[in-house]
Amino acid sequence: MxxxxxxxxxxxxxxxxxxxxxxxxxxxxxxxSRAALTEAYRSFDTAFAGREHLVCYAVKANPNLAILNLFARLGAGFDLVSGGELQRVLAAGGDPRKVVFSGVGKSENEMRQALEAGILCFNVESEGELLRLNQVAGSMGKSAPVSLRVNPDVDPKTHPYISTGLKGNKFGVAYDDAPRIYRLASELPHISIQGIDCHIGSQITELSPFADALDKVLELVDRLERDGITLHHLDLGGGVGIRYQDETPPPAAEYVRTLLDKLAARPHKIIIEPGRALVxxxxxxxxxxxxxxxxxxxxxxxxxxxxxxxxxxxxxxxxxxxxxxxxxxxxxxxxxxxxxxxxxxxxxxxxxxxxxxxxxxxxxxxxxxxxxxxxxxxxxxxxxxxxxxxxxxxxxxxxxxxxxxxxxxxxxxxx
Ligand code: LLP
Incomplete structure (x- = not known):
């Protein structure tokens, strides 16, 4: 366009x-441009036609209320990294039941706000966070819906400041640690396991890092299922790049097709968290x-x-x-x-x-x-x-x- x-x-x-x-x-x-925002959202959303999915706009990319409201009206969910972003989403008319909450440093106060609002899922990034969330939810008489953000150790081939899925990054739990932490989560009384989450970086202009990360996530899903842990959704994060100069990022439809090709036989609901590609x-x-x-x-x-x-x-x-x-x-x-x-x-x-x-x-x-x-x-x-x-x-x-x-x-x- x-x-x-x-x-x-x-x-x-x-x-x-x-x-x-x-x-x-x-x-x-x-x-x-309203038309460009609408078209960008629809290009992801329609690519999932026939598959249970949720496009959660990553609010950090641009949190203006008009943009959040526009996406909410188009049916979007939202990916947050702070209590402030949650307040914006609610003020813009976003549906809290379509909200996922990412971030390595959620405070007790933010956990409380999100539990009060009734969000879809916390993307938990450490064992400490999981334990604290269990406590906070318990003190409110609630159960916290949770995915663990796993770090698949995949190189997204982007700027080092915006790659997040490598071993040396602060994000997510280590891949090999995930089964143990899922087992722990399954034993915590105020935690309800919903899914698994990963996000490998931003401004990614090739499909292979997404495909590699998904392969690793699916391996883990199988392993968890063998351990008796069933997941309802897979959250594959954001990161699809855009053209600034002469980059050739994959169009939304191609990106989604790459994911769906690997997911055909799987029952899970798919969540993605695009930010840049939408705005x-x-x-x-x-x-x-x-x-x-x-x-x-x-x-x-x-x-x-x-x-x-x-x-x-x-x-x-x-x-x-x-x-x-x-x-x-x-x-x-x-x-x-x-x-x-x-x-x-x-x-x-x-x-x-x-x-x-x-x-x-x-x-x-x-x-x-x-x-x-x-x-x-x-x-x-x-x-x-x-x-x-x-x-x-x-x-x-x-x-x-x-x-x-x-x-x-x-x-x-x-x-
Ligand atoms: N989900 C999570 C957990 C994230 O950390 C991010 C971005 C996104 C989704 C959205 O990623 P996107 O689809 O926008 O690539 N300030 C930098 C970008 C930082 C991205 C941080 N995380 C820049 O200006 O390039």
Whole structure:
């Protein structure tokens, strides 16, 4: 789908020119496409047709209430990593019975909130967590639904910061330890075993790591069944990559087919937890060129968005395509596209060929996932506005922060 495409020489979001969004809401701002979000969700959901499944959107990728609400209306479940995310899902109208709760450090308070809400499953990541969850559930007179997150020791061939299924990662329980911990779980009075879970990493652009991880999970499922432990569901995590530059990630249908081919003879309900693949290419960051500076060895385009708004380039050296909203007629030059934050690492793109003038608008593409959700207030920069486009309509789905709100909770010392 061409969600963001040029029409009459200007980049549009669906049928809205981006200059109109800049005029109405100012820059910088995130711009999302409802049609792209819907299509991305449906591409996973329909690929499972005929098979009991649940697509649990990984809230961390982009937790805006409008996005959560849209996915909830499409029938999605949610994958959480905090009590805060649970509150967002509930506020957005998500169904707690479709919620799985991942994360290595769930607090007692978060366990309580989730048990109170009646979530589908806790993805438990350690023996200590299992024991604590048993206690908390017992104190509430409840039974906690549980999967163990196992670490299949598979190399997802992605950035080391975002691979999670290797032996050296902090995530999940060791593969060889899983049978013992499942046995322990089966003996705990306030734990009810529901399934098994694994998540090997993010921005994975090949199918083989998913297939290898699933093979290992299925081996474990068989072993557990021999031990008398029956599972209702398999949660295979998220991680499907998107195209930022020239990657060729598998389309949702192919990814799902790869899973289902191995699962044909199995009775289990299948859960997946995609984040990036649902929202990444459904959003961009709209920014304005403040200054052009021609340095001794480099040209700089200083824009009004910065690393605090989109951390991925600074943090992972991640590539985001940068497009001029109205490509200039002048000669293209190589630009370092940088923000106003006082760090040399504050860049959005290196060596981009652009014909620019001050005041031009630029679109930082593929910014729907881990963009706004990883933004900060560094340099006392208010978080930017978020705008949802739906056909020819635009909706402000998050107001730009006011500076006064940033320090409203702070206190001076008494005289
Ligand atoms: N499930 C679990 C347990 C996860 O830890 C994650 C992501 C997901 C699902 C969703 O993964 P996805 O489908 O989005 O790949 N900030 C990094 C990505 C960190 C991903 C963390 N876990 C980035 O900007 O690339």
């Amino acid at each position: 061409n969600t963001f495409q040029p029409i009459s020489g200007e980049l549009h979001a669906e049928s809205v020119p981006l200059s109109r969004i800049a005029r109405e809401y100012a820059t910088p701002c995130y711009v999302y 990444g290419n459904a959003g961009l960051l709209l920014t304005k060129v403040e200054y052009l500076k021609h340095g001794e060895s480099k040209n700089f385009a200083i824009v009004d968005a910065a690393m605090n708004d989109l951390a991925r380039p600074a943090l992972y050296d991640a590539f985001h395509d940068i497009q001029a909203v109205r490509p200039g007629a002048g000669v293209q030059q190589s630009y370092e596209v940088v923000g106003p934050v006082c760090e040399s690492g504050d860049f959005l793109g290196h060596d981009r060929q652009l014909a620019l003038e001050e005041g031009d608008l630029l679109a930082i593409m593929s910014a729907g996932a881990y963009g706004m959700s990883m933004s900060s207030n560094y340099n006392t920069r208010p978080r930017v506005a978020e705008v949802m486009v739906d056909g020819d309509k635009t909706y402000l789905v998050r107001e730009r922060e006011q500076v006064a709100a940033l320090f409203a909770g702070e206190r001076k010392l008494p005289d």
